[in-house]
Amino acid sequence: MEIRFVSIDAFRTALDNLLKVKKGVYASVPSEICNAFQNVSIEQIRQNRDMVLMDNESITIKLRLPDKKQRLSRADGYRLIYMVMKNAPVVGLLTVYPKLNPCC
Amino acid sequence: MCQTQVISRHIGRIGRRSFDRRMRIVSPLFVERRGEIARLLNEVDALSEHLHDEFPTITEEDYNLFGPELKIVIATLKSLLRESMTRRELKPYNERMREQIVDLEELDHDIVEFRIKALKDEGLQAAMASVGKIDFSYLFK
Numbered sequence: 001m002e003i004r005f006v007s008i009d010a011f012r013t014a015l016d017n018l019l020k021v022k023k024g025v026y027a028s029v030p031s032e033i034c035n036a037f038q039n040v041s042i043e044q045i046r047q048n049r050d051m052v053l054m055d056n057e058s059i060t061i062k063l064r065l066p067d068k069k070q071r072l073s074r075a076d077g078y079r080l081i082y083m084v085m086k087n088a089p090v091v092g093l094l095t096v097y098p099k100l101n102p103c104c
Numbered sequence: 105m106c107q108t109q110v111i112s113r114h115i116g117r118i119g120r121r122s123f124d125r126r127m128r129i130v131s132p133l134f135v136e137r138r139g140e141i142a143r144l145l146n147e148v149d150a151l152s153e154h155l156h157d158e159f160p161t162i163t164e165e166d167y168n169l170f171g172p173e174l175k176i177v178i179a180t181l182k183s184l185l186r187e188s189m190t191r192r193e194l195k196p197y198n199e200r201m202r203e204q205i206v207d208l209e210e211l212d213h214d215i216v217e218f219r220i221k222a223l224k225d226e227g228l229q230a231a232m233a234s235v236g237k238i239d240f241s242y243l244f245k
Binding site: 002004006049050051052053054055056057058060062073075076083085088090092099 | 156157159160203206207210214218222229232233235236237240241243244
């Protein structure tokens with residue numbers, strides 16, 4: 001089943017801000033996000049242990065991503081918050097931030 | 105109720121062990137027993153795993169029971185880490201202990217924000233309900 005990814009302004013702004021940080025410290029964010037969703041089914045995306053919110057229509061998940069560029073594990077890497085719909089293969093990207101420097 | 109008793113038991117065991125360890129580290133008669141630290145860290149891992157697994161079912165009532173104990177465990181582990189950082193022979197454990205503290209702090213924060221505050225936030229609940237009404241079929245045409 002084909003999965004559609006959509007994003008909100010807050011996510012795109014957060015991503016832009018991370019990519020603007022000097023020396024490309026957070027340049028690996030896009031690839032880490034892509035890796036997280038590569039070759040996974042919509043069911044796997046929905047059944048994540050890091051679920052933080054759920055209602056009748058959607059599940060919100062706080063996904064822990066590694067930062068391979070800075071050699072950081074999932075615990076210290078990025079946090080991606082996304083919402084996945086229960087009745088459609090749609091994933092909404094809500095925000096992303098580095099765990100160790102959430103101000104960026 | 106989630107498995108509050110199991111979580112509390114985990115916390116109680118860690119509390120006793122970490123306080124005990126802390127006292128031994130600060131004592132001049134301290135004799136390093138790596139096995140004890142390893143067991144303590146394994147128990148912290150088990151607590152973390154348990155909290156992650158139970159996260160979706162944790163209620164405010166549960167948190168009121170184990171939340172204060174969890175905060176004490178975090179504070180004690182921080183003190184233990186500070187003390188162990190001054191001892192060269194305990195260096196191999198410091199990074200693992202730091203990661204565990206960060207993980208427990210994040211879990212504690214997420215429980216408060218997502219399992220307690222978010223459920224009472226009418227604006228957020230309304231926003232989530234309205235997202236559910238969006239017709240996404242246009243994305244597949």
